[in-house]
Amino acid sequence: MANFLFSNVDTVELAKKYKTPLYVVSEDIILERFNEIKKDFIEKHENTMAVYASKAFLTKEMARIVKREGLGMDVVSGGELYTAIKVDFPMEKIVFHGNNKTLDEIEMAVKYNVGRIVVDNFYELELLDKMASKYKKKVNILFRITPGVNSHTHKYIRTGQVDSKFGVPLNENIIYEAILKAINSNYIELKGFHFHIGSQLQESETHVKSIKVLTSLMKEIKDELGFITKELNTGGGYGIHYNGNESRKPLSYFTDAMMEELEKECRKYNLERPRVVIEPGRWVVGEAGITLYTIGSIKNIPNVRTYVGIDGGMPDNPRPSLYDAQYEALIANKVDEEITDIVTIAGKCCESGDILIWDLKTPHIEAGDILAVLSTGAYNYSMASNYNRIPRPAVVMISKGNDRLIVKRETYDDILRNEI
Structure with missing residues (x-):
């Protein structure tokens, strides 16, 4: 038997x-996924970075593996950040998300020199500016944008649609005001933008649509505000096999389509292609x-x-x-x-x-x-x-x-x- x-x-x-x-949990499979990320994204495309979305699965040992493999890590809470701190994870490789970060979480992120803070709203931007001023530190941020794209997944794990609790809406009055506040701050360095459109996605179409939306925004704000986007974080959400016809597609199925679209749109608008970041989580450990x-x-x-x-x-x-x-x-x-x-x-x-x-x-x-x-x-x-x-x-x-x-x-x- x-x-x-x-x-x-x-x-x-x-x-x-x-x-x-x-x-x-199989470390062997995790390392296979990390090697695929390195080979088919980081080494294949210049000026790129991959961070592991730790909310999918995080323990001290998992954080050590990510650290050893040289990838960055995406955290969404003080607890996840604290786990990274306890294993001496390089703070410059941390991306801190969250739609309502507490004052304590913001202070922790500033105090420990987190590499990127993804700002979700005006309230957070104001808190962050005050905290950075308190510590006399320049904080690197991205604005999370809701690109208005509906993904084909369960409604509880869609995040990129217009009616979303996440991100700054692509309303000209709102997004322009946010950008101006950031670039006029003495303690905030706006690097660019972030989007995440949902989880357990089986098609690359919505990622490509979001790239088109974001490059159009990059062109507008360069012309109107003189701001040049240096970094574009495209999130994750790549699906895996759970049952039936669901499948885990190669990472390149998503990333090649996005990079091709981004290169094309940047050429069209005469923009320098920004650094591109991806955030796979479920795809790595599911x-x-x-x-x-x-x-x-x-x-x-x-x-x-x-x-x-x-x-x-x-x-x-x-x-x-x-x-x-x-x-x-x-x-x-x-x-x-x-x-x-x-x-x-x-x-x-x-x-x-x-x-x-x-x-x-x-x-x-x-x-x-x-x-x-x-x-x-x-x-x-x-x-x-x-x-x-x-x-x-x-x-x-x-x-x-x-x-x-x-x-x-x-x-x-x-x-x-x-x-x-």
Whole structure:
């Protein structure tokens, strides 16, 4: 009877060694993605940079890997920035996002000399100017722009449309005022612009449309305000395979199309092509992670369905409840057995909506079997909670056939440690 091997490691043995639920992350796959970024973007196109979007998955060990590989990192909170600080990540390679950064977060970013702060609104610009003045530091910023492009993805992960909580609208009165405020400040250095149009995107069309919008803006503000755009951050959002026909396209599918359009538009407008930054996150780690569970209760409702209970669910993977996300999975200790059943994988939370997978085709299942859910490397550990007072799982990283613990399993005492 064969067991499921993930990155050449026996997942059933991992479940025995570390218990379940268990996040498993392959450093081998992560390094494959980083090498593709270097080869097909950084080395292929001059004056470029790639930063890892850490909100997808961030631990101290992941930050160390990004640092070692020489890429930058995108953070969206004080906690993510603090993680980078604790591993001595080069601050000049940090890009700090967020639509409502707190005063404490802004102070941390200024104090630690973060490389780029992506400014979302006038309120933040004013706070940043005051904080930079306090520390007598020049702060490099980009303005986040909403290019007015609708992406084809779940409405909760679209970000580039006109009606968005993110970014400065492309209204002439608003954007011109923002640019003038920045360039007239003694403590702010406006480098250029940023856009991000959504996540889990399968086509490059909306990225290309956004490039057209931004180059038009670059031309306008050069003519009207004399401002030359030195940097354009194009975000990320490149999709991966979760199930069905969804696919992880090569990075070059997105980046080549964007760079070709940018070069063409810059020639048309007689603009110098700015430095281009990309921010892949899910594309790097999504398929590099799986989650292992132990099967418990099996409840057959005749002529309706069979519910199979696992020892995790919504707290370690809220995406099915949030986005109706769909996953592929298999029985790790029965990968060579005949598929005979259709079951629904139910989480252990006291919630009717805690269903991980509907109608999964499996061999005959028994209590104690190990379920492996695929493509859980992004937005699972990072979104995990203690709902129902369930401790968060451990995280194991595997590399070249070896495994190492990078996050300990939480205990009940960990859940209570801040309570009075």
